[in-house]
Amino acid sequence: MYLLRSLYCLSANSLKCNASKITHKSPMNVGFFTKLRFGEERIPSKPLTVIAKRFFNSQENKNPMKLMDFPYLIWPHPIKSIKNLLFGVLIRGYFDPSFSRTEFLRGAEMAICNVSSSIQNGQFEKLDGLVDHSALNEIKSNYDKLNSTQKSNVSAKSEEFFLKYIYEIGVIFDDTAGKRFVEITTVFQGIHGAFNPNINIAMDTASVRDNCYVCNYRFIKEFTKGVDDSWLINKLNHFHPAEYVDQSSPPFIR
Numbered sequence: 001m002y003l004l005r006s007l008y009c010l011s012a013n014s015l016k017c018n019a020s021k022i023t024h025k026s027p028m029n030v031g032f033f034t035k036l037r038f039g040e041e042r043i044p045s046k047p048l049t050v051i052a053k054r055f056f057n058s059q060e061n062k063n064p065m066k067l068m069d070f071p072y073l074i075w076p077h078p079i080k081s082i083k084n085l086l087f088g089v090l091i092r093g094y095f096d097p098s099f100s101r102t103e104f105l106r107g108a109e110m111a112i113c114n115v116s117s118s119i120q121n122g123q124f125e126k127l128d129g130l131v132d133h134s135a136l137n138e139i140k141s142n143y144d145k146l147n148s149t150q151k152s153n154v155s156a157k158s159e160e161f162f163l164k165y166i167y168e169i170g171v172i173f174d175d176t177a178g179k180r181f182v183e184i185t186t187v188f189q190g191i192h193g194a195f196n197p198n199i200n201i202a203m204d205t206a207s208v209r210d211n212c213y214v215c216n217y218r219f220i221k222e223f224t225k226g227v228d229d230s231w232l233i234n235k236l237n238h239f240h241p242a243e244y245v246d247q248s249s250p251p252f253i254r
Helices: 003-021 080-096 103-122 133-143 148-152 205-211
Strands: 163-176 179-191 212-222 231-241
Touching: 003 080, 103 179, 103 205, 133 163, 133 231, 148 212, 205 212
Parallel strands: none
Antiparallel strands: 163 179, 179 212, 212 231
């Protein structure tokens, strides 16, 4: 627990120093997730200036946010990171010569922002073809249990992410059916309202703690010879680490 709090203190100091250096991101490659849908352009809202704003308060929510029964992943695992390098070579050599972890994360980021926005608005019909049907049923069930504040905090935005990485790459061989799959689990950490020119967040330890959130998304794609498949989300979860800081046994596993 002490280590987790120390890490958030370091994050707060780092963000205070680097916030002024953040520039607008260039458009991402939209060809990665072929089934990704984009909504209509939104009319920008009027500028909003806030001295300090907390989107989430750990003392107000007794039931932690949970969309699926999925491990709470925050930091990279050293051994899995080494294995990911080997699996990356395997994927390029046997399944997809153009596979790139950097490009995958770009596509995953777009998918997470699109899917999370649909979930927040309760527009589950838009997730058809993006999220596995069994996973979608679980998400719907857990979404109904969230309070209004938690529902409003489901959406994730690209400009809010300060850390993103591939946590684990897995290759599945189903010899019985003669099928091959690749599963990739990603972790994205962000701060609600951070780096938004219309919102001025006080980058103190308490604000970073209360506004910090983590997105865990697992993608799967079939690479069986002769099959033209697209990446599909079969597991996902959003949570606020602050909801577990005061518990004796935080469920952060690696």
